[in-house]
Amino acid sequence: xxTLRDIGEDELIHRLTQHLPRRSDVLAGVxxxxxxxxxxxxxxxxxxxxxxxxVHFLPDAKPELIGRKxxxxxxxxxxxxxxxxxxxxxxxxxxxxxxVAWVEEVYRGMSELAKRYNVSIVGGETCxxxxxxxxxxxxxxVGGEWISRSGAWAGDVLFVTGWLxxxxxxxxxxxxxxxxxxRWLKQFYPPSAMMDLSDGLAKDLPRLAKASGVExxxxxxxxxxxxSCTPAQAWGDGEDxxxxxxxxxxxxxxxxxxxxxxxDTPLTKIGxxxxxxxxxxxxxxxxxxxxxxxxx
Amino acid sequence: xxTLRDIGEDELIHRLTQHLPRRSDVLAGVxxxxxxxxxxxxxxxxxxxxxxxxVHFLPDAKPELIGRKxxxxxxxxxxxxxxxxxxxxxxxxxxxxxxVAWVEEVYRGMSELAKRYNVSIVGGETCxxxxxxxxxxxxxxVGGEWISRSGAWAGDVLFVTGWLxxxxxxxxxxxxxxxxxxRWLKQFYPPSAMMDLSDGLAKDLPRLAKASGVExxxxxxxxxxxxSCTPAQAWGDGEDxxxxxxxxxxxxxxxxxxxxxxxDTPLTKIGxxxxxxxxxxxxxxxxxxxxxxxxx
Numbered sequence: 001x002x003t004l005r006d007i008g009e010d011e012l013i014h015r016l017t018q019h020l021p022r023r024s025d026v027l028a029g030v031x032x033x034x035x036x037x038x039x040x041x042x043x044x045x046x047x048x049x050x051x052x053x054x055v056h057f058l059p060d061a062k063p064e065l066i067g068r069k070x071x072x073x074x075x076x077x078x079x080x081x082x083x084x085x086x087x088x089x090x091x092x093x094x095x096x097x098x099x100v101a102w103v104e105e106v107y108r109g110m111s112e113l114a115k116r117y118n119v120s121i122v123g124g125e126t127c128x129x130x131x132x133x134x135x136x137x138x139x140x141x142v143g144g145e146w147i148s149r150s151g152a153w154a155g156d157v158l159f160v161t162g163w164l165x166x167x168x169x170x171x172x173x174x175x176x177x178x179x180x181x182x183r184w185l186k187q188f189y190p191p192s193a194m195m196d197l198s199d200g201l202a203k204d205l206p207r208l209a210k211a212s213g214v215e216x217x218x219x220x221x222x223x224x225x226x227x228s229c230t231p232a233q234a235w236g237d238g239e240d241x242x243x244x245x246x247x248x249x250x251x252x253x254x255x256x257x258x259x260x261x262x263x264d265t266p267l268t269k270i271g272x273x274x275x276x277x278x279x280x281x282x283x284x285x286x287x288x289x290x291x292x293x294x295x296x
Numbered sequence: 297x298x299t300l301r302d303i304g305e306d307e308l309i310h311r312l313t314q315h316l317p318r319r320s321d322v323l324a325g326v327x328x329x330x331x332x333x334x335x336x337x338x339x340x341x342x343x344x345x346x347x348x349x350x351v352h353f354l355p356d357a358k359p360e361l362i363g364r365k366x367x368x369x370x371x372x373x374x375x376x377x378x379x380x381x382x383x384x385x386x387x388x389x390x391x392x393x394x395x396v397a398w399v400e401e402v403y404r405g406m407s408e409l410a411k412r413y414n415v416s417i418v419g420g421e422t423c424x425x426x427x428x429x430x431x432x433x434x435x436x437x438v439g440g441e442w443i444s445r446s447g448a449w450a451g452d453v454l455f456v457t458g459w460l461x462x463x464x465x466x467x468x469x470x471x472x473x474x475x476x477x478x479r480w481l482k483q484f485y486p487p488s489a490m491m492d493l494s495d496g497l498a499k500d501l502p503r504l505a506k507a508s509g510v511e512x513x514x515x516x517x518x519x520x521x522x523x524s525c526t527p528a529q530a531w532g533d534g535e536d537x538x539x540x541x542x543x544x545x546x547x548x549x550x551x552x553x554x555x556x557x558x559x560d561t562p563l564t565k566i567g568x569x570x571x572x573x574x575x576x577x578x579x580x581x582x583x584x585x586x587x588x589x590x591x592x
Contacts, residue, residue: 001395002396003395004391004393004396012396020416020417021416021417022418023382023416025416030418030419034419037418039336046385046418046419050421052389055425086319087319089331091344094588095300096300097301100299100308100311103300103312111315114316115317118319120321120322122342123330124313129350129427129429133425135431137385139342139435
């Protein structure tokens with residue numbers, strides 16, 4: 001019988017979610033950064049995520065940063081749909097031999113970030129386990145249209161915020177969710193599609209392209225590489241937590257101009273979306289992060 | 297420095313949650329079975345929970361029942377607030393060597409229960425870890441007043457549904473969330489306080505009493521013990537997933553009469569709430585389940 005390692009993450013998710021029950025008030029289910037359900041007056045965004053000791057952080061990491069990261073990842077997902085985060089629920093799985101002070105620091109890291117983004121931590125659950133895990137669920141709202149992965153057209157231009165690659169050196173703990181940038185984009189330059197980069201451009205860009213029914217061409221030389229990172233790292237490394245989005249080509253220059261007046265965050269045109277059959281992978285293509293792959 | 301084992305679960309939760317940021321649209325935060333936030337027209341219930349291999353299920357348990365349990369626990373929490381479950385998010389932490397078929401069975405168990413209770417599984421996350429964990433978050437709605445733990449008065453009578461104790465023999469996998477019963481109670485005999493029994497009467501009843509500012513007296517001989525269980529087990533065992541609620545003494549007889557016409561589920565008067573200082577523990581009192589206790 002095949003194992004998870006044999007089929008990989010995307011195929012697993014496809015198999016699990018193809019027959020799920022769906023109520024009539026679900027506007028967008030599995031397949032985007034968040035689910036969207038009917039709300040009044042605005043649609044509601046729902047997202048869950050988890051970080052695990054030994055996978056997303058090491059036992060000797062600063063607990064405050066671990067808590068911060070757990071929450072920031074989910075805020076980043078809400079942002080990438082054009083939404084505003086509101087309420088968070090936290091499930092903590094903890095080893096009984098942990099210092100209470102360690103757990104308090106985890107919560108302090110979450111709590112400070114929550115305050116900054118006007119998020120309430122409204123509930124949670126604690127239980128014991130052999131390794132630590134922090135699962136965060138978030139409810140948010142999105143006024144009017146949410147931004148999905150599936151709205152892009154052949155001809156649209158691709159942009160990313162910030163620098164890519166090498167997140168493991170520290171950015172995976174300290175990144176700022178691009179909430180302000182995403183809200184500004186939604187208002188002034190609504191992307192045709194958007195997502196946040198959590199598994200790396202190599203993995204996430206094909207997801208956006210597939211959801212939109214297009215392919216892509218990347219300008220390898222244009223990739224905004226983190227200092228001391230190669231374009232291959234910018235392409236393949238995970239946990240950037242930057243925005244990847246597409247926009248009609250005719251708006252691209254104006255967007256670049258206005259962006260510079262508004263933000264210090266870099267914005268880079270990295271390529272474009274093309275018809276099925278016309279795309280090509282970068283020369284250094286690697287496949288990005290798969291949670292169940294043999295070398296993961 | 298104290299560890300989690302030294303201070304226990306309730307003290308940990310108290311320490312973590314005393315300084316959390318809280319938006320003005322939060323109607324009830326930490327401290328009840330679910331959080332309540334403003335919705336339109338009805339308040340929204342939010343709940344998160346997790347089950348873990350080796351703690352809530354053994355690796356050789358039927359995967360379909362594991363999935364069922366993960367979802368049923370959360371439906372039980374929504375029910376105990378008087379609400380209706382709507383949308384669920386699932387985080388799966390999985391060992392990469394697991395058979396795909398095993399994971400599909402977990403999802404089948406969840407999916408079938410979801411259908412029966414009109415719940416949409418709208419999204420999720422999968423990642424690898426050293427043991428399996430299933431975290432479920434749920435959004436629900438509650439028309440009008442939700443039922444908290446904190447509304448009981450001295451003089452109110454205590455009821456439980458079903459049979460208590462010995463859940464480990466199988467009921468912890470196959471229990472039916474008391475959604476229908478809770479909805480009926482809310483409509484016809486609104487409890488002054490209600491919660492579901494997940495950690496056992498010994499642990500959960502003091503929580504209800506404390507939240508309401510009262511104490512309790514239990515009629516030991518009245519405890520509805522599962523066949524082959526002692527009253528001490530009915531008191532101390534966890535994972536009953538029955539409703540525990542209080543109601544004004546003058547409504548108790550009428551409730552009992554109407555209940556019998558409506559449900560096959562047993563309903564038992566097990567004691568009453570009394571003023572601070574007038575309560576007493578059962579003779580066989582044990583302290584119930586603590587996730588971080590030395591013998592857990």
